[in-house]
Structures are given as structure tokens and as C-alpha cells.
Amino acid sequence: MSTATVTGMRGPLAGIRVLDTTGVVVGPVATLILAEQGADVIKIEPPEGDLMRRLGGRPRKPGMSPKFLHFNRNKRSIALDLKSAEGREVMQRLVATADVFVSNMRPRALQSLGLTFAAMAAVNPRIVHCTISGFALGGPYAGAPAYDTIIQGLSGVAACHAEVLGEPRFAPFVLTDHLVGIVAAQAICAALLGRERTGVGEAIEVPMFENAAAFVLSEHLDQRTFEPDGHMGDPRIMTPDARPLQTSDGYICVSANTDVQARAFFDAIGRPELKNDPRFTSVTARLAHVRDYFAVRAEAMLTRTTAEWVEILRRHDVPAMPYHTLQTLLDDPQLRGSGVLTEEIQKNDDDQEETMLGLRHPNRYSNTGVPESRLAPRFGEHGDAILAELGFGPEDRRRLSGRAADAAE
Amino acid sequence: MSTATVTGMRGPLAGIRVLDTTGVVVGPVATLILAEQGADVIKIEPPEGDLMRRLGGRPRKPGMSPKFLHFNRNKRSIALDLKSAEGREVMQRLVATADVFVSNMRPRALQSLGLTFAAMAAVNPRIVHCTISGFALGGPYAGAPAYDTIIQGLSGVAACHAEVLGEPRFAPFVLTDHLVGIVAAQAICAALLGRERTGVGEAIEVPMFENAAAFVLSEHLDQRTFEPDGHMGDPRIMTPDARPLQTSDGYICVSANTDVQARAFFDAIGRPELKNDPRFTSVTARLAHVRDYFAVRAEAMLTRTTAEWVEILRRHDVPAMPYHTLQTLLDDPQLRGSGVLTEEIQKNDDDQEETMLGLRHPNRYSNTGVPESRLAPRFGEHGDAILAELGFGPEDRRRLSGRAADAAE
Structure with missing residues (x-):
């Protein structure tokens, strides 16, 4: 050329x-x-x-x-x-x-x-x-x-x-x-x-x-990287609770992995006391109690509509978006x-x-x-x-x- | 440069x-x-x-x-x-x-x-x-x-x-x-x-x-490509039967989509009469009867071990490989x-x-x-x-x- x-x-x-x-x-x-x-x-x-x-x-x-x-x-x-x-x-x-x-x-x-x-x-x-x-x-x-x-x-x-x-x-x-x-x-x-x-x-x-x-394997070698008996599989992904969360009228996707996001999430759902819960105060703690953390999230989301939660979470700077079916995806204004x-x-x-x-x-x-x-x-x-x-x-x-x-x- | x-x-x-x-x-x-x-x-x-x-x-x-x-x-x-x-x-x-x-x-x-x-x-x-x-x-x-x-x-x-x-x-x-x-x-x-x-x-x-x-969408627009009410989702992929098949001691993956492969598969499982079954004689026919076709496959695989089937299917030129867990994958000789x-x-x-x-x-x-x-x-x-x-x-x-x-x- x-x-x-x-x-x-x-x-x-x-x-x-x-x-x-x-x-x-x-x-x-x-x-x-x-x-x-x-x-x-x-x-x-x-x-x-x-x-x-x-x-x-x-x-x-x-x-x-x-x-x-x-x-x-x-x-x-x-x-x-x-x-x-x-x-x-x-x-x-x-x-x-x-x-x-x-x-x-x-x-x-x-x-x-x-x-x-x-x-x-x-x-x-x-x-x-x-x-x-x-x-x-x-x-x-x-x-x-x-x-x-x-x-x-x-x-x-x-x-x-x-x-x-x-x-x-x-x-x-x-x-x-x-x-x-x-x-x-x-x-x-x-x-x-x-x-x-x-x-x-x-x-x-x-x-x-x-x-x-x-x-x-780049995602899931995990502890097997270091030890012959080490655990494989990223635990945040391999849990059955990692899924779009049901709301009162559909599903929503929420991502709150950093400390700042997790604290903002507890505020957004009206449970500020969880910010001091030792299970949830750090990335390491939330990873060790990933099922508890995901259970809190799943329970909270059931109480309002997807649109309400997207709006509330956005106000608290917690990343969230609605879940699309293949049909609703076709009408997405961004797409x-x-x-x-x-x-x-x-x-x-x-x-x-x-x-x-x-x-x-x-x-x-x-x-x-x-x-x-x-x-x-x-x-x-x-x-x-x-x-x-x-x-x-x-x-x-x-x-x-x-x-x-x-x-x- | x-x-x-x-x-x-x-x-x-x-x-x-x-x-x-x-x-x-x-x-x-x-x-x-x-x-x-x-x-x-x-x-x-x-x-x-x-x-x-x-x-x-x-x-x-x-x-x-x-x-x-x-x-x-x-x-x-x-x-x-x-x-x-x-x-x-x-x-x-x-x-x-x-x-x-x-x-x-x-x-x-x-x-x-x-x-x-x-x-x-x-x-x-x-x-x-x-x-x-x-x-x-x-x-x-x-x-x-x-x-x-x-x-x-x-x-x-x-x-x-x-x-x-x-x-x-x-x-x-x-x-x-x-x-x-x-x-x-x-x-x-x-x-x-x-x-x-x-x-x-x-x-x-x-x-x-x-x-x-x-x-x-490139995979799943399907009939929606042409018609506002057209069906979305590739039916061969969206069926719950598209999965690794259970054998007598594990799982196997079989791919038999072309006519030649489908016929060879019926021979391999000892059911040559299915070669003339109108549900299975062409790509279009098998697609229309995909659940039946997959059910025949699933039933047959239960009768032998994974290694036996891999060997038999290979002899019949039907693409097949064992299923790996994350653990067995690490010992795969090709990898x-x-x-x-x-x-x-x-x-x-x-x-x-x-x-x-x-x-x-x-x-x-x-x-x-x-x-x-x-x-x-x-x-x-x-x-x-x-x-x-x-x-x-x-x-x-x-x-x-x-x-x-x-x-x-």
C-alpha cells in the first residue's frame, strides 16, 4: 500500500x-x-x-x-x-x-x-x-x-x-x-x-x-493459576445469582462492584445500615459473601418497576440498565x-x-x-x-x- | 513503520x-x-x-x-x-x-x-x-x-x-x-x-x-429480517435440546447438520431406517423437526461410553468430541x-x-x-x-x- x-x-x-x-x-x-x-x-x-x-x-x-x-x-x-x-x-x-x-x-x-x-x-x-x-x-x-x-x-x-x-x-x-x-x-x-x-x-x-x-481459561483459571488444587471459576460469575434481577414489572441489570457503588446501592434501596455490615464493607468481603450480597440486591429490586429503579439508581450513580428481550432490543433508541x-x-x-x-x-x-x-x-x-x-x-x-x-x- | x-x-x-x-x-x-x-x-x-x-x-x-x-x-x-x-x-x-x-x-x-x-x-x-x-x-x-x-x-x-x-x-x-x-x-x-x-x-x-x-442480532434476527412479525432466534440453537449429550459415563458433543453427516449418524447408531424418515431427509426437514431429531440423538448416546461413541462416530465420519469439564480441559493433549x-x-x-x-x-x-x-x-x-x-x-x-x-x- x-x-x-x-x-x-x-x-x-x-x-x-x-x-x-x-x-x-x-x-x-x-x-x-x-x-x-x-x-x-x-x-x-x-x-x-x-x-x-x-x-x-x-x-x-x-x-x-x-x-x-x-x-x-x-x-x-x-x-x-x-x-x-x-x-x-x-x-x-x-x-x-x-x-x-x-x-x-x-x-x-x-x-x-x-x-x-x-x-x-x-x-x-x-x-x-x-x-x-x-x-x-x-x-x-x-x-x-x-x-x-x-x-x-x-x-x-x-x-x-x-x-x-x-x-x-x-x-x-x-x-x-x-x-x-x-x-x-x-x-x-x-x-x-x-x-x-x-x-x-x-x-x-x-x-x-x-x-x-x-x-x-483466562477468565476462569482463578486459583488454579497458582495451586494444583486451586479452585477454578470466577465465583462472582459462577453463582446462579448472577443474573438480571426481577423487578415488579420485568428485569433490570445492576452492577455495583466497587466500594463506592456498593455503598451508593445500599443508600438507593433504603438500607444504609448495610454500609457498615462487615460482610459488605470491601471487595474482598463482598466476594466472600457473594450469595448474601446478591440476595440483598434481588430482594430489593422486587419492590418497584424497572423504570423506577433505573431512575433511582441513576440518581445514586449506581450503574443500571433495563433488560431487553430480543423484541424490545429492536426498539432501543440507542441502537x-x-x-x-x-x-x-x-x-x-x-x-x-x-x-x-x-x-x-x-x-x-x-x-x-x-x-x-x-x-x-x-x-x-x-x-x-x-x-x-x-x-x-x-x-x-x-x-x-x-x-x-x-x-x- | x-x-x-x-x-x-x-x-x-x-x-x-x-x-x-x-x-x-x-x-x-x-x-x-x-x-x-x-x-x-x-x-x-x-x-x-x-x-x-x-x-x-x-x-x-x-x-x-x-x-x-x-x-x-x-x-x-x-x-x-x-x-x-x-x-x-x-x-x-x-x-x-x-x-x-x-x-x-x-x-x-x-x-x-x-x-x-x-x-x-x-x-x-x-x-x-x-x-x-x-x-x-x-x-x-x-x-x-x-x-x-x-x-x-x-x-x-x-x-x-x-x-x-x-x-x-x-x-x-x-x-x-x-x-x-x-x-x-x-x-x-x-x-x-x-x-x-x-x-x-x-x-x-x-x-x-x-x-x-x-x-x-446477526445470528438471531432470523425471519424478523424480512417480516415485522417474523420469528427471531435460530431454532437449532434456541431449543433446550441443543446441548452436550449424556453418554453412559459422561457427555459427548456431536455435530451432524449436513445430509451426509445425518445419514452417517443414523448408520452409526444402528438405525439406518431413519435415513428414509421424511422428518430427517433434508436440512429443511430436520430443521422443521429439530426436537425429534435431537431426541433421537440424545436417546442413542445413552447406550455407550463417551470413548466408545467418539470412536464409532469417527469411523462413520460424523464429527464428535468428548465434553470437557474445566478440570479435564487442563489435561487435554491438544491444548x-x-x-x-x-x-x-x-x-x-x-x-x-x-x-x-x-x-x-x-x-x-x-x-x-x-x-x-x-x-x-x-x-x-x-x-x-x-x-x-x-x-x-x-x-x-x-x-x-x-x-x-x-x-x-
Whole structure:
């Protein structure tokens, strides 16, 4: 990337080209972030298309499931059969133009398709080659298939739920896919920055299991950090009493962890005598009596409405907010006001329109901004345009697009 | 960053300097990632130190709680009272040398301390100025205090648990803090890449609530994407039956979502007739009969041990892994083998030793690598060294460190 004079609000990653062969969630989450920050993300779909086109909830238009729409906006799509000679021919040219390649293929598949870092670096030594894997190479599970629920069960995510609920449960999200997708986007940008210093690209590996386990353990190693028999699990989080508190008409979330907040809370609920209760006078004391402390809070909140408590607690400088259901969240004035949730008409590049409730990148960049939001692509939508950019003439494009069009059916 | 000839395994972000005034979780998670990737993260602690030194579980040495250790390795610490003339004097010089500034202060605090982007850019136009906020500026909640549980309750995280469990619960992690910390590290790297193109830094804002809500809704808008009365919540996730399955001696996690996997699963459990059951013949059919499908799975798993099923399912190419408790996770051969969980002796820069169970950066970079891991810093540990690097002479250092030393007590 040279220091250009043109800036404009095209996003911090304008000028970066990303080749994305991933599907479903973890890879598409990674490249969604890059696309929203202005990278040209070329979604290379196999002949059957990204599975998420069909698996992501009932679509309104064929191949455009809700999750597919939410995880693939601002990307371009080309259909390529990477096993065919035509697919490889196009891929070879794409690699020469790209800054980043993202896949979740195993080493053997990368090898057989000619998509290893070594093969790509021979053509383009500046490429950053990111493999999102289930398990780090070299370990006993390397190459084993990884799905979100399997990683949740193996990495301690389900175990943390067991600590609170008494039985293993999954988080109610594709948590590890979604999380590791963000991790991968970060690692890719770090490697691109490294390239600015070293002048060359590199291969990076982002393993789901190891990232998920590090996420869980950094919070919950607790005393096991120091002692082989030490207790695991943050006691303030693992208690069943850590939850939104019931009010007379709903639920409220209250956070009063510091001494100042705890004292203000006792004043707010009209129990100032508790400020001198030895169970509650310090962080350490409240931690040792966390169930008593949470019980006091739960009991107090039952006596008034959520709105009354939010108002009273705010007056006492105790952090508190109402609890939202998924439905009430959609009407939240902060969320609507921020532009993150919008009901605009979306267009893709051939002016196909879609009126839908959609999401936007939540972060703000004062100078580079973010590019205008574009609808997730139809399968193969940008194939012809991309081939033209790569210098394929009309005849080659017919030959290559013909194959893509066949596959789309 | 100039293209230097030295590369070495110092991490993709070697040469990047980050000034970090944050504490507790969200900010320290962001700068932990940058530090592990080789950035020089200078943790600027207030006179009382990062609250997490005391709030992050019982410490073995004063001010070194488990969570503090896990979220602050590879950083340097200097104690600075940013409200004092001395603190501002040091900060001014630090800003001139830095690539990134991270805070979670509100605009008014940044203003009063002279730490706005405008003030910094006047000294150092290349600085990337990142504010991690609770709520995006301009919205009705802007400036309201934000804590993880409050954001979980407001953003739909707790509501997703209610869909499965029947009542609102928090995720058993400081999920939104931890998640948005990773998001902030990504946004910072994107802005640094933008700087390579534009030649100047910028102010970025990373709001917790908006990021958490986008995370939840991208998965669960479902039919509400299209229709005002459309159903929300991914039905395969929101069913109480989506959980690790009980075996005769523990739990197992099985993922069989594609047609090929579902058919192989019916073979593996000795019920091939279900391959032709109209409830289970396609993704759409299994989604419509998700409770029936999950009930078949749950019933079958009860009949053998976890190890037996893992072996049988593996033979049938059905993705499956055992469920780990937090305790068994620590013995996992993949996790231990990967080096992500280690029991090494850690040293900090004055050779103070700490034998502890610690974590390492999970991702791999073939060329830039990651720097050697360093123990989280003692409070103000690097103050004198940093002042010397900034060109403060012995007398100034005594004057400035004296103040820091007072504060540390």
C-alpha cells in the first residue's frame, strides 16, 4: 500500500484485496469485518454455493438466508470450482492481485488444490495466507472436523454453563465460530502490518479450539493459576445469582462492584445500615459473601418497576440498565440512533433491491470512515466483472463464466 | 513503520507502541492481543493501580490477581497521575513517541486531561486514538456507565439465554467485555493499516453495546429480517435440546447438520431406517423437526461410553468430541501440546519469578512469530526505564518516579 493522497470515507482497509474461500460462519465473520472496513472481499464460492445460503434460516429469495445476508454484506461473489482447470486458472490470477487469502481447508486439501502458502508466495510474496483451523497443526486433533458445538463442548464453554446451571449447556450463539472469526480478522490485520515492516507476507494459523480454550481459561483459571488444587471459576460469575434481577414489572441489570457503588446501592434501596455490615464493607468481603450480597440486591429490586429503579439508581450513580428481550432490543433508541440496526432498502450491484432489517459496522473511524453498505451478493454475482478486471477477454469470460453459470443452477 | 531488514520472531506488531490507560477487562484484552503480537504496550496506571490487580481473584503476591496476570502479560507498567502536572509532562512526551492511544474515558474526561484526539494529533498526527465506550456518541445513552453484565442484559445476550432456559441469565463469562476487547484490537490494527495509506492517524470509537447487539442480532434476527412479525432466534440453537449429550459415563458433543453427516449418524447408531424418515431427509426437514431429531440423538448416546461413541462416530465420519469439564480441559493433549497452556516459570524484567499456570497467544505467524512471553508487570515496574527512554535525565526521573513511588504505596 503506498501513501496515496486520496482518502475519502472508504474505510481503513480500502485498497486491500481479500480472497475468501470459506463458508458458513467463522470465515465469513472474519471477512465481513474486513469488507465493512473497506477491503475488497472476493467470496470464492464452490459450485454448490456457500452452505449458509441454505442453512442460515428460511430465505425469502433462493440462496439468500437471513444469516447469509447478515454475514456477507459488502462482499463480491464469484463461483469457482477450484478442482477444475478453469477454476485454477482464475485462482492463479486472483492470487497475483491479492493481499490476503483466507480458508478453512486442511493442509492436504490446500496441497492438492495448489493453494499452500509456499505455492502462493512463489507468485505473490506479499500475500498473507490465513488458515482458520479447528485445532492447531502438530497436535493430536489436527485435521479433525470442528464445528461450533464441538468446540464449545471441548473448550470449556459448555463446562462454564455446567458450573452455573448444574449441567453442560451450549451458549445460545455459535459462540466459538463467531468469536474466532473476529480473532482471525484481527490476526490478518496484524500480519498485514507486519508486512509493512518486513516487506513480505506470511502464513498464519488461527485454531478455533485453542482460541476458545484461552478465552475461557483466562477468565476462569482463578486459583488454579497458582495451586494444583486451586479452585477454578470466577465465583462472582459462577453463582446462579448472577443474573438480571426481577423487578415488579420485568428485569433490570445492576452492577455495583466497587466500594463506592456498593455503598451508593445500599443508600438507593433504603438500607444504609448495610454500609457498615462487615460482610459488605470491601471487595474482598463482598466476594466472600457473594450469595448474601446478591440476595440483598434481588430482594430489593422486587419492590418497584424497572423504570423506577433505573431512575433511582441513576440518581445514586449506581450503574443500571433495563433488560431487553430480543423484541424490545429492536426498539432501543440507542441502537436505532446509532445506525447499527437499519431498515433501509439495500441494493446489490445490479440494483436488485431488498427491503430488510439489517446491521451495520458498529465502530467509527474519524478519517477513513466506512464504505456504503452493500447487500450480500447473489451466488456468482460479480463473476464476470472480476474476470474482466483480471484481464480475461470476452471469449475467456464466456468460457469461464459459462462454467460458473452451470454450477449456479 | 519503515521497511526494516531485521525481522526475527518478534511478532507482527514489533515496532508499534501503544499507550494504554484502560483497566479491568475490555481495554486490557485489546492491548493483551497487541502485546502478544509484539507491540510495546505501555500500561499507564493511575496512582491506585489497575482495579483488576485486586478485583481479579485472590492474588498470591499483592496486586497480582489471577485475572490481572492473564490479561496483562507482555505489557510494561508506569504509574502516572494524569491529573498532575508531572503526569501530563510525561504523557506529552509519550504521545510524541506512540502509534496508538487506548482509553475508555468519556469525552469530558479526555478533554479535561488534554487527551483528545485533536490535542494528540497536534503533537503526533500519526496517532491512532481509540476510545472504547459503553454506548456510541450521539445516542441517548452516550456517557452512561457500562459494565459487562449491564451490556449483556441490554444487548440481548441475557435474552438469548431466556429463549433457551425460560428466564434471563448472563453468559458465564464477562462475554461482552472480552468480545469487544478483541473487536477493539482488530479496529486498531485496521486503523494502523489505513494510516499506511493516508499518512495520518485517526480517532476510532468502539462502543460495547452496539458491538454486542450486532453480535446477537446477526445470528438471531432470523425471519424478523424480512417480516415485522417474523420469528427471531435460530431454532437449532434456541431449543433446550441443543446441548452436550449424556453418554453412559459422561457427555459427548456431536455435530451432524449436513445430509451426509445425518445419514452417517443414523448408520452409526444402528438405525439406518431413519435415513428414509421424511422428518430427517433434508436440512429443511430436520430443521422443521429439530426436537425429534435431537431426541433421537440424545436417546442413542445413552447406550455407550463417551470413548466408545467418539470412536464409532469417527469411523462413520460424523464429527464428535468428548465434553470437557474445566478440570479435564487442563489435561487435554491438544491444548497442552499446542503450548497455549503452560506451566513454565515466568519472569518479569527485574527477574522476579512466578511459577504459574499461564496462557499464550493461540495464533501462529510463520515469518514474524510471537515474542517471548513475559509476566504481567508489577505496578509501575517499568516507570524508570520508560522515563529514561523518553530522555528524562536522572534528576527529572527522581522527581517523576518519586511521585509514582508515593502513589504505589
